[in-house]
Amino acid sequence: MRKTTNTLKVAFRALARNKMRSILTTLGIIIGVACVVATIGIGEGARLQTENQLRSLGTNFLMIMPGSTTSGGARTGFGMANSKLQDADVEAIRREVGSVAYVSAATRTVAQVVYGNQNWSTSIQGGEVDWPLIRSWNVAEGQFFTDQDNRTAAKVCVLGRSVVTNLFGDEDPIGKIVRIKNVPFKVVGVLEAKGGSMMGQDQDDVVLAPYETVRKKLQGSTSVGTILASAISNEMVALAQEEITALLRQRHRITRGQDDGFMIRSQTEMLAQAEEQSKTMSYLLWSIAGVSLLVGGLGIMNIMLVSVTERTREIGTRMAIGAKGRDIRSQFLVEAVVLAVLGGSAGIGLGIGIQKIVAQVAAWPVSVQGSAIGLAFAFSAIVGVVFGFYPALKASRLDPIEALRYE
């Protein structure tokens, strides 16, 4: 125990003698560790953000899209002859699939919305009356459009909070008329603020109108874009997926062995996919961090080797007055580890700082990862031991007579 404190004392005294060099040497580790902590924290923040957004899609959420499900191969094309979803498909799912609670055909386009002398380019989404139930997204003011509105392709719409802010400011939008692609729409409601944005995407930047209206008045298309559905319960999601698949294959007369020609994604699957993506991302980040730490470690080894050569006489003197090989070895090893750990601590501080700034700028949830900090700390210590070992060994094997004579 005393021995350890003595070794530490000797190492600290040696480092303190060369403050500037000690600081410069740790710079590599500082940057490496700051990288680890910041990138991992930021990555984690981004992951949480994606997750929140996916969860906000609504529970038990299912999305049926035209196109191929083959993801491994190159078959990503949409629009095989019989892959288009039809109005009748929506009806069939509503009627025949017992595990599904709500269904809504959906479509989207981008258009400019004009009110008075204000205009705003946004995403126009078409949905049916069950849309708020499927997306768990209700109107905050006014009301949602009715089934009647949808069937008659009534020119009514519900605005997202951001659209209201941009077009109306403090004015009450309910009952006002906005023009979308020169078609006048009456505002009947305002959606709850959903907030949250990833990569600058604002969920509240949306206009919702009856599906039939969007399709007939704004798009002029006949096929269904996507179908949104909601399973009765979370446990029923997989069953609903199976039942819808079977139904649609039958309706589209797809024979055994042929591709579905459509794709059903559940919220669970999207979450899993996002998870997968963030895992890939974090592998990438970890490897970058690993490389930085490696470079930092090599910096330490480099300086320690220089230091051993430069202090050959000091080593000789220490040996002459009674330092054993292992005393010298632990001195240099401890010096390397102290350098690495001090660098690591500074790096953790810097990394947390960077992460906080990024989180603030991007309005992400801050996620200071205890595990990342622990790992970064442990890694820097390991780097110190690994890269300090060879110089330390070299120092401990010096012959005291030679070392004393060294000029």
Next chain:
Amino acid sequence: MKDVNVIEIRDLTRIYTMGENEVRALDGVTLSIAKGEFVAVMGPSGSGKSTFMNIVGCLDRPTAGSYVLDGIDVATLDRDERAEIRNDKIGFVFQSFNLLPRTSAIENVELPLLYSGKHHYSDAEMRARAMACLEKVGLGKRWDHTPAQLSGGQQQRVAIARSLVNDPAIVLADEPTGNLDSKTSEEVMGIFQGLNEEGRTVILITHESDIAEFAKRILHFKDGKLVSDEVVKSRRRAEVHA
């Protein structure tokens, strides 16, 4: 008279092999040094006095022969054991002082205590012992000076203080005045004489006969052999005493 021999050397031989050639740096040296002696070891370069010093200082091992230091046979000890002996029994003073740069005098003096295997000193004990040694060489007031802030003679005095801090059986000084002018040399020799008068055994390696005359006994080496061993008749006394 020599009932307590601190050094007993018998047939001490050190052979270096350089390729095919064998160099007998020490060739059958036998001698003993009693406790409290002040011995100067002299000889031209290549005479074997450096090899003798390295072996007496337990930095090197003899090829043959025996060496008993303060009752311990040290001829066959391994690296670590020799390090312990050096720490415990020998105080080194070098020609170029060998103080740690940018380190205060007192920390330099404390250094051997940090490597002590026998005793564990508290910080306060280390400070106190180091301070006592610094005071002994007349540098008590300069304990916090770094080597760069001290003159050559003062640095060598710090080194002497360091050699004393573990209360060694012998003080081994290798050309301690080699880097000093004659006045400072005399001051430093005065310290050694003072230490010797307190009963400390001092072994001095030098090639300057006027420095050797501060000792009580002079050993002459030539071609690896001890060629003369005589008592100093007209001993020099250092005028300046620390």
